[in-house]
Amino acid sequence: MFSIVTTADWMSFVIVALATLFLIGELLVNARGIFSILGLGFITVYFASFLEPNMFWMMMVIYFFGLLLMIIDGKILNDGTLAVIGLVCMFVSVGFTAPNWAAGLYAVIGVFIGGMSSFAFLKVFKKRKMWTKITLFDQLTDEEGYSSINQSYKELLGKSGQTTTDMRPIGSIMVDDKEYSAITEGKWLEKGTPVNIIEVDGTRILVKEQKNKNE
Incomplete structure (x- = not known):
């Protein structure tokens, strides 16, 4: 001891x-x-x-x-x-x-x-760059030279879709018969929940639960 x-x-x-x-x-x-x-x-x-x-x-x-x-x-x-x-x-x-x-x-x-x-x-010390290259969280901006990759994602902004998996808070959504990886603002959503795309940054698609059809 x-x-x-x-x-x-x-x-x-x-x-x-x-x-x-x-x-x-x-x-x-x-x-x-x-x-x-x-x-x-x-x-x-x-x-x-x-x-x-x-x-x-x-x-x-x-x-x-x-x-x-x-x-x-x-x-x-x-x-x-x-x-x-x-x-x-x-x-x-x-x-x-x-x-x-x-x-x-x-x-x-x-x-x-x-x-x-x-x-x-x-x-005091230099920050460790650990797990900072996870694709979903990388913000691939025009300034970084990713404009050709981003263009198709930019067109999704403002569109509505539906979750195809549970969002915890990462998951998949279906928009215009195409499936995309997306993330919520930290909220968990069940599969089949209507969502709106509120932000697109590179390959990062941020969604929010659609409260009503007019939202």
């Missing part, structure tokens, strides 16, 4: 906050792996202080699975669902690892504070 964690309940907050700070920080900025080593070291100390080997690995998996879900939500989906699930996974892993409720509460707060504080790294 690592006595540094067990000497006081509030040390759970310190260790977990630092672990989350550096691990999320590594994903946000280009720290050349230094932050990931520090974050992994802190979270290993925390789990190893209270858990037997079998439970140690289980809680490590839950913690990093939660972190992964938050990354996917933030970089791809942007609807908040996976982020909430991921945050709960991280809370559960550190909370149930603690030897008592006070230390567990400190650890849960540490996840939240550490995660929020990690965004401060963006003001």
Whole structure:
């Protein structure tokens, strides 16, 4: 056991906050792996202080699975669902690892504070360009030389269509007997929902639910 964690309940907050700070920080900025080593070291100390080997690995998996879900939500989906699930996974892993409720509460707060504080790294270090080339989110503008690709999409602006898949918030729509990939403003829509195309930017088609036929 690592006595540094067990000497006081509030040390759970310190260790977990630092672990989350550096691990999320590594994903946000280009720290050349230094932050990931520090974050992994802190979270290993925390789990190893209270858990037997079998439970140690289980809680490590839950913690990093939660972190992964938050990354996917933030970089791809942007609807908040996976982020909430991921945050709960991280809370559960550190909370149930603690030897008592006070230390567990400190650890849960540490996840939240550490995660929020990690965004401060963006003001100091170079931002990591991760998953920024996803086609649906790329804004291929005329200024970037994509006018020939954009022309057919520009003609869709203002037209109505219907979702052919569930939009969460990404999915497919049918317009004039042709199917296109599209995205909503963050709202989930069911398959078969009438929609209006309110914005077109390169290959990015933004749609909104059609409230009535005259809209």
